[in-house]
Amino acid sequence: xxxxxxxxxxDPVFAKLVAEAYIDGCSRKEMGKMFGVxxxxxxxxxxxxxxxxxxxxxxxxxxxxxTRKIDTTMEGRLQDCHQMDTEVLLKIRKEYLDRALKIDLGxxxxxxxxxxxxxxxxxxxxxxxxxxxxLLKNGDLLPAGPEEADEIDGD
Numbered sequence: 001x002x003x004x005x006x007x008x009x010x011d012p013v014f015a016k017l018v019a020e021a022y023i024d025g026c027s028r029k030e031m032g033k034m035f036g037v038x039x040x041x042x043x044x045x046x047x048x049x050x051x052x053x054x055x056x057x058x059x060x061x062x063x064x065x066x067t068r069k070i071d072t073t074m075e076g077r078l079q080d081c082h083q084m085d086t087e088v089l090l091k092i093r094k095e096y097l098d099r100a101l102k103i104d105l106g107x108x109x110x111x112x113x114x115x116x117x118x119x120x121x122x123x124x125x126x127x128x129x130x131x132x133x134x135l136l137k138n139g140d141l142l143p144a145g146p147e148e149a150d151e152i153d154g155d
Contacts, residue, residue, distance in 0.1 A: 008035070009045050019054030022046050023062070 008014050021031050028039040028046070035042070045051055074092065081089060 008037075009048050009050060012050070015045075015048070015050040016054045018042075018045050019051045019058060022051065023055050023058045 009018065018031070018035065021034060026034070028042040031042040031046075032039045046055075078084075078092070
């Protein structure tokens with residue numbers, strides 16, 4: 001009766017270590033030295049679903065951490081948004097709005113008409129965003145466009 005050879009990669013802890021080295025950017029040669037195998041074996045391991053599963057999760061966690069850090073930094077910088085150029089603010093808004101539309105936050109039933117209307121309003125009228133910002137900051141509402149400015153001025 002012959003014994004089946006069990007691969008090191010069948011150990012979940014070992015598969016996770018291989019995935020970590022892979023995600024950290026180690027070469028097959030470096031990983032071979034780390035784990036005491038040849039580079040070809042490392043190549044087989046890195047294609048194995050057990051390693052790929054750990055690697056995908058680690059990569060997603062890394063992206064989430066980086067995104068959180070960037071978002072926190074951006075939120076801090078936006079505290080002084082009145083000093084920023086309108087074009088820069090519009091680019092920031094577009095980036096965050098595009099990202100928000102791609103994420104399902106589990107907020108219940110989607111209403112694409114409302115989202116589409118909000119996007120269209122913001123794209124058609126940059127003063128709307130400035131007015132909303134002013135309202136939130138000081139409680140003062142800036143005119144949203146020439147028609148409203150005339151109404152406020154009494155013309």
